Amino acid sequence: MKRTKITELLSAREGREQVLVKGWVRTRRDAKDFSFLEINDGSCLANIQAIVDTSAQGYDGVKEIGTGASVAVQGALVASPGKGQAWEVKATAVELIGAADQETFPLQKKRHSDEFLRAIAHLRPRTNKFGAMFRIRSELALAIHRYFQERGFFYLHTPIITGSDCEGAGEMLRVTALDPGKPLGPEGVKNDFFGKDAFLTVSGQLSAEPFALALGDVYTFGPTFRAEPSDTARHAAEFWMVEPEMAFATLQDNMDLAEDILKYCIRAVIERRGSDLELFAKWVDTTLMATLERLVSEPFERIPYREAVEILRKAPRSFEYEAAFGKDIQTEHERYLAEEHFKKPVIVYDYPKDIKAFYMRQNDDGETVGAMDVLVPRIGEIVGGSAREERLYRLEARIAEMGLAAEHYQWYLDTRRFGTAPHAGFGLGFERLVMLATGATNIRDVIAFPRTYKHLEF
């Protein structure tokens, strides 16, 4: 007999004579002639209750089944007389598959701190909270694919290992087959696996652009890396990024897309993972549902960078960093704008060119570029993007002006040499999206096995 998942049993329209449930016991309660087992199989947040009485095969061993054990219960799916659940299983047979020693099993029935659970990241998905977290993460990932698929975007896998540093940011991890500390021969990295310097990508954008300028609309969704030597709740060395790139698109189209996809993803979680979301609304952030409902129902604010700086300078509070034209907008500024000033997502656009990357489209004012960032409450920047400079002479001039090595960009410039076209795209930080949707405040809690500065466990 095949097992039926609990999510299916709990949404049954009528009882069934024979079902087989397999899962992990959350609790056992005993009465004189019967025991209740609360079983969870990870298919949904809710458990199903099995009632095992003396008539059930295996009843004799039921008191050896503790929290965390895996079991198989066969029986009838019947309406539950208890409240809070529509269905329960009246067992005809119960089998212990894998025991969990009650002295050593770390997940006894009680609330555990996030910090404790991070230390057992391999077991935390068996808790209600992290089960819900990773179901929501999965739902968001699928929402992204569905969104783009419905709109004719093609999914592209851009390289993880790269010889170039897209943003000139520098904080890259090196990939090598050489022994660390062993002296390089006279040929240097020529003896390495790739025969040259190799790094982990910080963005797939430069690789995605040629594909947008061939297939029209494309997107990437893959891991990206940053070797930032800081151990904060917001930074991981390895994280996933969604990067759409659209041919024949403007900064305006880019903002529309960013707003639309964020709304689409949050709506998908509300509609499809409502029970999981409730857990976070109840235990993690009581303002969560209000924030999300507002996000999906109201238009995002859109303001030029210049105006954002004005607002920040007039803000009735002080910041660690002063806001001024030509300076980066800091996380504290981002959060002030989204959380306090506008109380909703804000798109800031037209940034000074000197604080942005070489590939961004130069505005006619000679001072700003067609960049845009989406700032959301609690998180700050969740999307960063731009119209791309499609004019060859402008792009070449900017590369020279910034002192970049033009010879590394010849293939990239080819896309401007031959049939160039306006295009635009952005990067959406996927972990930040999961944090936005769940109210989680630490990036380590939205990643299965997080990789951060000086941390590489499991």
Add this chain to the structure above:
Amino acid sequence: MKRTKITELLSAREGREQVLVKGWVRTRRDAKDFSFLEINDGSCLANIQAIVDTSAQGYDGVKEIGTGASVAVQGALVASPGKGQAWEVKATAVELIGAADQETFPLQKKRHSDEFLRAIAHLRPRTNKFGAMFRIRSELALAIHRYFQERGFFYLHTPIITGSDCEGAGEMLRVTALDPGKPLGPEGVKNDFFGKDAFLTVSGQLSAEPFALALGDVYTFGPTFRAEPSDTARHAAEFWMVEPEMAFATLQDNMDLAEDILKYCIRAVIERRGSDLELFAKWVDTTLMATLERLVSEPFERIPYREAVEILRKAPRSFEYEAAFGKDIQTEHERYLAEEHFKKPVIVYDYPKDIKAFYMRQNDDGETVGAMDVLVPRIGEIVGGSAREERLYRLEARIAEMGLAAEHYQWYLDTRRFGTAPHAGFGLGFERLVMLATGATNIRDVIAFPRTYKHLEF
């Protein structure tokens, strides 16, 4: 006015008074008072033809629009009198967006060799063949997500950077923030970014298992790496892998899943990207459609390894490597079984334990493990998987027997200590799936920007 994609125009049910097409010119043909432009926008294989006559705004410049230029054409969508196309655009205005110099643009209208196109991987998606290739690749990726989503699997992102080597294979690329060749201090790699040895993953399996043993059915779909210093048509240093992992599942379930998902994916491409597929059936592999039709319509052959070896030993031909019990099945053997002997996909199962990984479930014969590989014509192995050893004592014994460092696996063994359960999964090589679907024989031609031994361009 917003542009309409060519795929939508070509499937229109009726004409339209005003449409805007944007794309790249494949060819221009001139007559006395008008020109034809064949325009492709990457949304599908087919071009749309625009007829630009003297009445069209911009007609004067039309002869400057060459192959590879990007254009915007506005006009009416009208039934085409020409054959081979239902619709064409009668232009009222044509605009050159980005020129392509006819002397230097490398993609003039003619067939180019795959080798030539690999050297311009940033431009090759503008050819018919590679446009089709990457649309098919995208379709297959989405088919995978759709398949699992419809069956209640959760999508999991397992780490790319890892401290452990899942398969003990050794051929791993190192990740470091240290300068190559610079002597290590007395603390060694403790000063490195992660404070320990770090590598690029070869498989997400060990990370996926704890999630299967919590959420039930999960899958990963992400990049994996192998530092194999060989430059063949089948190996890339970076490739994508799909790895489902199912709780409460047997080797039989595993084989069923592998067969089912392969059929599902190929069917999806046949149904959804038929025109793109036709290109490959016509120009790349004339037996392609027959191979694919057979694959989706007939059950795969399933034989124990022992039987496979027998067949190979009796084969009426010689191999470079002799087949013998206890030896690996080589690519030449795999292809013989699938292409010549059975003429369809074959699942080989129950391999000798000594040629397989420590985590595979030990059979009662003491000699074999519950491993299974799916072999397909032209490719050889496309799927490799197993039932996992869920019995703690057996797994510990095997780790000791193979001389692996037990202390590295304690977290992994926890999943067997607490509520262990039978489970199974496999890895499906995504590039091999794209090669199977298209008939491509070189892995470099199914990856946007391939990374191979001594090659790291773009």
